[in-house]
Amino acid sequence: MKKNIPSSLIVPGHPDHDLLSSLQVEITARAGGTLTLADDFPAMLRTCIDDVIMTPKTGRRCYEELEKTEKTYIGTRVEIELRALLRLKRGRLDTVILDQDVDIKNTMGSNWMIPSEAVNHVCILVAADEARARCYLGLVVARPDYLTAGKNKDGKRSISADGFQHILWLLCDHPYPANFWRTVDEDIVEQIFSCDTGNARMAALFRAMQNQPISRDVVEAVAMQKDFMRRVRSDKGHGTRDLLEQDGILLLQGQLHGQLIKAMDLPHCSPAEFISCRPTTALQHRMAAQAGFNLPQIAG
Structure with missing residues (x-):
């Protein structure tokens, strides 16, 4: 998305203020x-994008690796999911809100393509900036004066530079969950995926990424197997948890080890998240032993 977004002119007295403000209130209430x-x-x-990347099945880890048709489908997926999130019905355009025909436009770039049938109608503008992990949700009446003069081969026009001032933002430059793989050094990624087995990949992941919650989706992507949850359990000395214990590392799950995670002063984990750590004190080792872990003894 554009780095410098102008302040919105949608204030009392603006011709679009009453309409867009009423829609903002309705959308917020529905949410x-x-x-x-x-x-x-x-x-x-985040779900819409990750479900198209499909890391566990494809091995791809970022939006840039998608095919052109898949990138286009993300827009369709966002439209479907947004209607579901707000409990909206289909309409002559994408949906209807307060008896207004509304189009839903999504972009992973810096602008939106407005089709001719949406001109002079309200558009919900959605944007995701993967590189910065920021998202946008806005409303605009797609008046011709707010659009570029030029059209693409499909007859679609973009929001003009001045047109950005006529967007009413519900969320602007708002943080959203980062693509996990963008937060990991490429050398570590290569190290993880160079391992031959699911257990070895999982152990490499949790050795390298200690003291931070790891989502179930990442676990599935690294395991690359149907029964991926088996990879994080003990398994007669060969499971991921067994391999990490031999190195003095705990592998904890939010659902099972919430109290131990808190006692170890680790970041909060949701029930579907995992976290690894290396206990360093005798007290931490005793707490781990009481929870059923079998770490190597420390001196003293």
Whole structure:
């Protein structure tokens, strides 16, 4: 998305203010409130993108690796998921809100392509900036004056530089969950995926990425096997947890080890997240032993 987005002109007295403000209130209410929208909308975007990347099945780890048709499908997926999130019905365009025909436009770039049938109608503008892990949700009346003069081969026009001032933002430059693989050094990624077995890849992941929650989706992507959860369990000395214990590393799951995670002063883990750590004190070793772990004894 553009780095410098101008301040919105949608204030009382603007010709689009009353319409867009009423839609903003309706959308926010349908989402369950401002705070819920700020939580659920970014999570929805992350799911839409990751479900198309399909790392566990394809080995791909980022948006740039997608085929052109897959990138286009993300827009369709966002439209479907956003309607579901807000409990909206289909309409003559993409949906109807307060008796207004509304188009839903998504971009992973810096602008949106507005089709001719959406001109002079309200558009919900959705954007995800994967490199910066920021997202956007806005409303605009796609008036001709707000659009570029030039059209693409499909007759679509973009929001003009001045047109950006006529967007009412619900979320602007708002953080959303980063693509996990963008946060990991490429050398570590190569080290993880150079291992031949699921257990070895999982052990490499949790050795390298200690003291931070790891999602179930990442575990599935690294295991690259149907029964991926088996990889994080003990397995007669050969499971991931066994391999890590031999190195003095605990592998904990939010659902099973919430109290131990808290006692170890580790970051909070949701029930579907995992975290590894290396206990360094006698007290931490005793707590681990009481929870059923068998770490090598420390001196003293």
